[in-house]
Amino acid sequence: MNEIFTASVFASAIRLATPYIFAGLGETFSQRSGVLNLGVDGIMLMGAFTGFYAVYITENLLIGVLVAMLTGLVMGLAVAFISVTLKAEQGISGIGVYLFGLGLSELLFQKLIGTPKSVDGFTAIYIPGLSDIQFLGIGEIFFKHNLLVYVAFALVPVSAYVLNRTPLGLMIRAVGQNPQAADAMGINVARVRYFTVTLGGVMSGLAGASLSIALLKVFQQNLTSGMGFIAVALVYFGGWRPFGILAGAMLFSFVNALQLQISGIGVDIPAEFAVMAPYVITIITLIFASKRTEKPTALTKPFERGE
Amino acid sequence: MNATQFAAPPRIEHLHMQGIVKRFPGVLAVDNVDFEVKAGEIHALLGENGAGKSTLMKILYGLYQQDEGQVLINGQPTEIRSPSDSIRQGIGMIHQHFMLVPSLTVAANVALGMKSSRGWRLDLDVVSRRLEELSLQYNLKVNPNTPVWQLAVGEQQRVEILRALYKNAALLILDEPTAVLTPQEVDDLFRVLNKMTKDGHALIFISHKLHEVLAISDRVTVLRDGRRVDTIPTEGATKLSLAEMMVGRPVVLEYKKQPLQATSERLVLQDVSALSDRGDAGLNGVSLSVRGGEIVGLAGVSGNGQRELAEVIAGLRPATSGGIQIGGIETRGKSPSVINQLGLGYIPEERMIDGAVKEFTVSENFILQDHGRQPYVRGGIFMKFRTIENACREAIKQYEIKTPGTDTPLKSLSGGNIQKLILARELSRNPKVLVAAQPTRGVDIGASEYIHQRLLAERDQGTAILLISEDLDEIMALADRVAVMYEGRIVGVVERNAVTVRQIGAMMAGSSLEMVE
Numbered sequence: 001m002n003e004i005f006t007a008s009v010f011a012s013a014i015r016l017a018t019p020y021i022f023a024g025l026g027e028t029f030s031q032r033s034g035v036l037n038l039g040v041d042g043i044m045l046m047g048a049f050t051g052f053y054a055v056y057i058t059e060n061l062l063i064g065v066l067v068a069m070l071t072g073l074v075m076g077l078a079v080a081f082i083s084v085t086l087k088a089e090q091g092i093s094g095i096g097v098y099l100f101g102l103g104l105s106e107l108l109f110q111k112l113i114g115t116p117k118s119v120d121g122f123t124a125i126y127i128p129g130l131s132d133i134q135f136l137g138i139g140e141i142f143f144k145h146n147l148l149v150y151v152a153f154a155l156v157p158v159s160a161y162v163l164n165r166t167p168l169g170l171m172i173r174a175v176g177q178n179p180q181a182a183d184a185m186g187i188n189v190a191r192v193r194y195f196t197v198t199l200g201g202v203m204s205g206l207a208g209a210s211l212s213i214a215l216l217k218v219f220q221q222n223l224t225s226g227m228g229f230i231a232v233a234l235v236y237f238g239g240w241r242p243f244g245i246l247a248g249a250m251l252f253s254f255v256n257a258l259q260l261q262i263s264g265i266g267v268d269i270p271a272e273f274a275v276m277a278p279y280v281i282t283i284i285t286l287i288f289a290s291k292r293t294e295k296p297t298a299l300t301k302p303f304e305r306g307e
Numbered sequence: 308m309n310a311t312q313f314a315a316p317p318r319i320e321h322l323h324m325q326g327i328v329k330r331f332p333g334v335l336a337v338d339n340v341d342f343e344v345k346a347g348e349i350h351a352l353l354g355e356n357g358a359g360k361s362t363l364m365k366i367l368y369g370l371y372q373q374d375e376g377q378v379l380i381n382g383q384p385t386e387i388r389s390p391s392d393s394i395r396q397g398i399g400m401i402h403q404h405f406m407l408v409p410s411l412t413v414a415a416n417v418a419l420g421m422k423s424s425r426g427w428r429l430d431l432d433v434v435s436r437r438l439e440e441l442s443l444q445y446n447l448k449v450n451p452n453t454p455v456w457q458l459a460v461g462e463q464q465r466v467e468i469l470r471a472l473y474k475n476a477a478l479l480i481l482d483e484p485t486a487v488l489t490p491q492e493v494d495d496l497f498r499v500l501n502k503m504t505k506d507g508h509a510l511i512f513i514s515h516k517l518h519e520v521l522a523i524s525d526r527v528t529v530l531r532d533g534r535r536v537d538t539i540p541t542e543g544a545t546k547l548s549l550a551e552m553m554v555g556r557p558v559v560l561e562y563k564k565q566p567l568q569a570t571s572e573r574l575v576l577q578d579v580s581a582l583s584d585r586g587d588a589g590l591n592g593v594s595l596s597v598r599g600g601e602i603v604g605l606a607g608v609s610g611n612g613q614r615e616l617a618e619v620i621a622g623l624r625p626a627t628s629g630g631i632q633i634g635g636i637e638t639r640g641k642s643p644s645v646i647n648q649l650g651l652g653y654i655p656e657e658r659m660i661d662g663a664v665k666e667f668t669v670s671e672n673f674i675l676q677d678h679g680r681q682p683y684v685r686g687g688i689f690m691k692f693r694t695i696e697n698a699c700r701e702a703i704k705q706y707e708i709k710t711p712g713t714d715t716p717l718k719s720l721s722g723g724n725i726q727k728l729i730l731a732r733e734l735s736r737n738p739k740v741l742v743a744a745q746p747t748r749g750v751d752i753g754a755s756e757y758i759h760q761r762l763l764a765e766r767d768q769g770t771a772i773l774l775i776s777e778d779l780d781e782i783m784a785l786a787d788r789v790a791v792m793y794e795g796r797i798v799g800v801v802e803r804n805a806v807t808v809r810q811i812g813a814m815m816a817g818s819s820l821e822m823v824e
Contacts, residue, residue, distance in 0.1 A: 165429050166423075166427055167422070170415055177410050181406035181416075182408070184400065185419045186420045294410070305371075
């Protein structure tokens with residue numbers, strides 16, 4: 001057993017959670033205001049590619065991150081336009097956005113780079129003092145990560161604070177629960193939704209970059225392999241609460257890391273089962289997590305004024 | 308509160324809506340209407356459903372834009388493009404469907420859309436304290452930290468009023484504010500409104516209830532078919548004169564009732580319990596009986612189990628315990644179709660959801676339950692269209708249903724005519740028991756009158772009628788006995804002639820009959 005539950009497994013679980021946390025938090029804002037963005041994975045792929053390409057060309061990580069966020073912003077605006085202004089059916093249009101991102105990122109990759117290459121990317125920052133703690137491997141598990149990991153975890157309490165303790169968060173929640181009431185109180189429902197959906201896009205772009213220039217440091221076709229969809233599922237699993245999403249992301253990435261470890265040391269379980277395990281666990285937990293009071297009642301419903 | 312925190316909006320001494328026109332596709336909803344209101348007065352806006360009252364007020368609140376005309380505040384033309392504009396001008400509105408977010412607390416609902424005194428951080432504690440002051444000042448009791456979903460409707464309305472006061476609304480529009488209140492709560496509301504006018508607020512009171520308009524308002528403007536009929540001082544007006552202005556012809560406000568000739572018990576409920584949609588106790592040991600030839604009125608504030616009771620009788624909601632008999636036959640657990648066959652006629656509360664298919668034609672809706680039965684089908688397969696057509700034509704004639712034809716889609720008929728068609732369908736099957744839930748809600752006075760006369764005629768022919776209504780006037784006009792529901796229980800059953808509206812009102816708030824007496 002000690003070979004399986006090593007400190008490095010826990011450390012890699014924390015690293016693997018990063019893209020889920022970014023994308024999941026962004027999607028939480030979007031859904032709390034009543035918009036389901038199912039295109040997260042497509043935006044992540046585009047962010048992953050553009051961020052990677054920017055670093056590949058400029059060798060500047062900051063530019064890479066900014067480019068990925070900008071890509072997310074543009075795609076987020078597009079999703080907002082489709083779902084808020086055009087009032088399109090959100091599930092179907094989200095799948096469209098996903099396929100668009102999947103196809104375009106692959107096309108750009110083929111045209112601009114061609115074969116998988118790697119970049120240097122973010123390196124681990126050892127937190128002075130704390131990273132030396134040997135006890136239970138705490139130093140290795142928590143304090144030897146790249147910058148984006150720390151940022152992702154820091155954004156969890158920030159998001160919770162914004163949603164629960166600020167007038168902005170109150171507006172977002174009201175718009176997702178009862179847009180008619182918010183409208184009657186003089187709140188511009190469309191503007192709030194544009195804001196949250198675009199913010200969700202930026203966070204998805206960042207999630208993609210965290211994968212391509214920090215976690216894996218490569219880009220290839222369909223790099224995310226569905227991580228954006230898992231992130232959407234984690235929002236439900238986490239009950240639309242940032243800390244719930246953190247818990248879900250950790251559970252999922254831990255199972256993921258464990259699976260890598262088990263197949264790595266050659267335990268006699270068919271590899272396919274191990275690969276399936278995280279997804280099966282997600283489905284099972286979702287069944288038990290589907291009904292929550294925080295669920296935005298106006299989720300997926302376009303807003304129309306008047307009865 | 309200090310004055311710098313919540314800047315008072317400019318006082319509204321006089322507001323004038325001038326030549327307002329609003330068109331919706333195919334309808335002229337508001338047709339060149341003038342309306343004015345002054346500080347310190349209650350101006351009632353009276354009219355039937357569809358007369359344009361709500362549309363006119365939604366224009367004033369910025370929810371709709373007028374096609375023509377203008378709004379003058381203190382003589383200044385003012386553009387109101389959205390609720391945030393009207394709120395800034397000092398206009399507040401209490402909507403028919405409350406504009407509250409159920410999952411948020413009272414204080415959060417009030418803070419919604421307002422600037423926080425702490426900038427980017429919420430100041431709910433400040434809001435709560437100010438709310439407590441206001442609720443003392445106006446005697447509107449409410450706990451600022453309760454989530455709104457835990458509040459009864461009457462309390463939710465208090466929150467709405469407090470919120471308007473909090474935002475310093477100089478003019479407050481109240482859209483049918485009494486529809487969900489018990490008579491006692493209406494008295495409390497009127498006290499608050501009178502205090503507000505003394506403090507210099509201008510109030511617009513939308514209603515179709517004549518006695519309330521007479522009791523509370525200083526002036527009345529009557530609308531009919533989108534036009535203003537007249538604006539008159541309330542003093543000197545009578546129920547009859549207002550009703551005739553509203554309808555445009557003489558009306559009957561009281562019915563002649565034949566003496567009661569009740570026969571045996573046709574509908575019997577014994578200790579019936581059922582769950583509500585939310586999964587808690589919707590009905591809690593309800594026992595009730597209705598005899599042939601009598602109308603039992605079921606009164607109560609909306610949401611106290613009336614809908615559940617009707618659905619349990621119709622077989623649309625399973626009873627978790629107890630027994631239900633129609634004509635002596637146990638129907639609990641039987642399907643709606645079998646219960647129909649046993650002699651139940653059912654006029655559901657949500658007629659467009661549970662009572663009819665709006666995309667279907669008039670004749671298709673007329674045979675909705677009987678499409679597979681004699682005399683409308685041959686050999687169990689083929690529809691006998693000629694027979695259906697004739698039966699439907701007969702009903703249209705007999706029940707004075709206004710429709711271009713039998714193959715018109717139902718949705719193009721008015722609410723009153725749809726309700727008449729449902730009534731015709733249910734009565735054509737000669738039911739032993741008729742359950743009529745809110746039979747005249749949203750129905751114009753003319754059709755209401757007709758439906759009431761029909762129900763009385765049906766009673767005189769020996770049908771047992773359970774009339775479920777939130778309109779106490781309707782119950783007092785038609786019922787022989789009155790049962791009152793509160794929180795899923797029957798609080799008491801009384802003879803109509805031995806009880807007053809006030810006593811029923813107290814029972815609607817949960818007092819037992821003994822306490823009332």
